[in-house]
Amino acid sequence: NTVFRGRHFINLEDFTKEEIDTMLDVSLDLKRKFAMGEDTDYLHNKTGFLMFFEQSTRTRNSMEAGMAQLGGHAGFLDSSSMQIAHGETAKDTAIILSRFGHMIACRYCNWGRGNQYLTEMAKWSSVPVMNLQDDLYHPFQGLADLLTIKEKHQDLRRKKISIIWAYAESHKKPISVPVTQVLLFPRYGMDVWLAYPKGWELPEWVITQARENAEKHGGTLTITHDEAEAYKDADIVIPKSWGNWVTDQTGASVSGATAVIDDALVSNKSWKCTEAKMATASKDVMYMHALPADRNNEVEDSVIDGPHSIAYDAAENRLHTAKAVMTLLVGGK
Ligand code: CP
Numbered sequence: 001n002t003v004f005r006g007r008h009f010i011n012l013e014d015f016t017k018e019e020i021d022t023m024l025d026v027s028l029d030l031k032r033k034f035a036m037g038e039d040t041d042y043l044h045n046k047t048g049f050l051m052f053f054e055q056s057t058r059t060r061n062s063m064e065a066g067m068a069q070l071g072g073h074a075g076f077l078d079s080s081s082m083q084i085a086h087g088e089t090a091k092d093t094a095i096i097l098s099r100f101g102h103m104i105a106c107r108y109c110n111w112g113r114g115n116q117y118l119t120e121m122a123k124w125s126s127v128p129v130m131n132l133q134d135d136l137y138h139p140f141q142g143l144a145d146l147l148t149i150k151e152k153h154q155d156l157r158r159k160k161i162s163i164i165w166a167y168a169e170s171h172k173k174p175i176s177v178p179v180t181q182v183l184l185f186p187r188y189g190m191d192v193w194l195a196y197p198k199g200w201e202l203p204e205w206v207i208t209q210a211r212e213n214a215e216k217h218g219g220t221l222t223i224t225h226d227e228a229e230a231y232k233d234a235d236i237v238i239p240k241s242w243g244n245w246v247t248d249q250t251g252a253s254v255s256g257a258t259a260v261i262d263d264a265l266v267s268n269k270s271w272k273c274t275e276a277k278m279a280t281a282s283k284d285v286m287y288m289h290a291l292p293a294d295r296n297n298e299v300e301d302s303v304i305d306g307p308h309s310i311a312y313d314a315a316e317n318r319l320h321t322a323k324a325v326m327t328l329l330v331g332g333k
Contacts, residue, residue, distance in 0.1 A: 004328035008122040009130040010115075011137045012180065013209070017187055017217070024147050026324035027317070034069065034320065042331040043072035047101035050132070051077040051093075053108040058291060059132045059140060062318040063105060063326075070323055070331070075101070079108075094121040094129065103330045107132035109176065128329040133176050140325065141290050142180035144317040146188070148310055149236060151317075152286060157189035157218060160282075162230040164195040164239040164271065175202060177240060177290050182210045186219030194223045195230035197268050227271060234281040238288045239273035239298060273299040278308060286310045 003019065012020060033040050050063050060076065067074035079085070084093060097104045104125055108114040114134030122129040131139055153159055163178050178194070179202060185192045192214070194202070201207075207221070214221045224230055231237060278285060287303055289311040295301055304311055 005331075006128060007329055008125075008128050009139060009325055009329060010118055010122060010134075011131065012139045012142050012184055020143070020146070020184075020187075023143060023321065023324050023328065024150060026328060027143070027147050027320040030323045030327070031317075031320040039071075040069060040323070040327075041071035042327045043067065043070035043102075046070075046072035046103070046330055048072060048074050048103040048105060048326065048330070049077055049097045049101055050074050051079060051082075051097075051104065051106040052132070053079045053106075053110065053114075054133075056107060056132070058315050058318050059107060062140075062322040063132070066319055066323040066326060070327060072102075072326075072330075090117050090120040091124045094123075094125040098125040098127040101127065103128045103130060103326065105130035105132050107134070109133055109135050111135050130325065130329070136176055136179055138176040138180050138290070140318060140322055141177060142184045143321040143325070144314050145181060145238075145288060145290070146184060147317045147321055148288065148314040149286070151313070152310065153235070156185075158191060159235040160191045160193065160233060161185050161236040162193040162195055162234045162238065164227060164230050164237060164273070165200075175206075178202060179206050181238065182206060182221070183213060186210055186214035186221055187217045189218040191220045191222070193230045193234070194221070195227050196225065197271065198225050200268075227277070228280065231277045231280045234285055236286045236288055237273065237278070237281060239271070240289055269297070272297060273303050275300055275302050275306075278303055284308075288314055291315055 030040060048063070048067050050060060052060060064074045064076065082088070082093070094104060104121060104127060106118055106121060106129065108117045112135065115136045118129060118131050118134050131137055133141070149156065163181050165178055182192060182194060182202065183206065192210070207223070210221050213219065273287065278287065285308055287309045289299070289304065291311055293299055293304055293311065295304065303309065
């Protein structure tokens with residue numbers, strides 16, 4: 001445990017593959033104990049702060065429930081009701097909260113600011129700072145995705161996983177989910193496909209890093225603008241967009257960004273996951289989605305509710321992976 005204790009959890013790239021494997025092992029152990037009703041009092045008397053600049057269903061509640069099940073206490077902090085609203089800095093907020101408790105977790109997805117804010121908090125906090133999603137990374141989601149896929153496939157090498165989406169940096173669209181996935185899956189020897197309409201690229205540094213990860217670990221990365229190529233014989237598909245999700249610090253929609261996204265939905269309407277497209281994939285293909293899903297624009301009900309969907313399994317695993325990370329980073333004797 002000493003390898004993990006006290007570290008920040010901002011980005012899975014900060015952890016070796018062996019360390020990520022340990023997180024997955026601990027997640028499965030905690031999942032089994034949860035099913036058996038066994039005590040998991042690893043964070044007895046510990047306090048964690050959960051600070052949100054934006055809305056959340058899975059992330060907030062997996063962390064809150066997880067902390068309670070680990071015997072600790074989670075304090076939910078809405079940034080708009082904190083002194084941040086009056087300009088208090090990340091530095092001062094981190095110093096104070098870290099004197100009150102044992103971990104600080106934060107979601108701040110604002111484009112160009114979120115990751116900087118988290119990094120600044122981590123610089124000044126004396127306790128672990130955890131990223132509940134920023135503008136670049138969503139490590140808890142990535143870990144839960146990986147656990148869910150590994151529950152279905154023991155060996156991920158040569159599995160074709162297609163990340164299909166319609167939004168990009170150039171449109172100030174949150175890219176934390178595809179960035180996390182495209183960096184992570186090649187590390188497990190997977191054949192990763194990125195499919196998106198032209199003009200909706202991820203930043204070049206992400207592609208460069210993903211290719212390095214693939215080379216090092218025996219995976220591959222293929223980019224296509226042809227959706228059909230991405231679905232063909234795929235073992236896992238992740239068709240994802242975030243709809244009208246961009247908000248500012250107060251939780252209100254960012255008007256300029258919303259307008260761009262609305263246009264994008266219209267022009268890329270065909271990029272919807274359908275049963276017909278799924279039929280071209282492997283016969284055991286799995287449909288995965290970080291959720292929330294936009295059932296009107298992103299996916300047909302018969303796919304997300306159908307036998308190939310592991311979207312809810314991945315959401316369930318958010319609890320167990322959250323507990324594993326908190327236990328490893330905050331717990332221990
Ligand atoms: N996938 C995810 O992070 O969900 P929430 O936005 O509900 O936390």
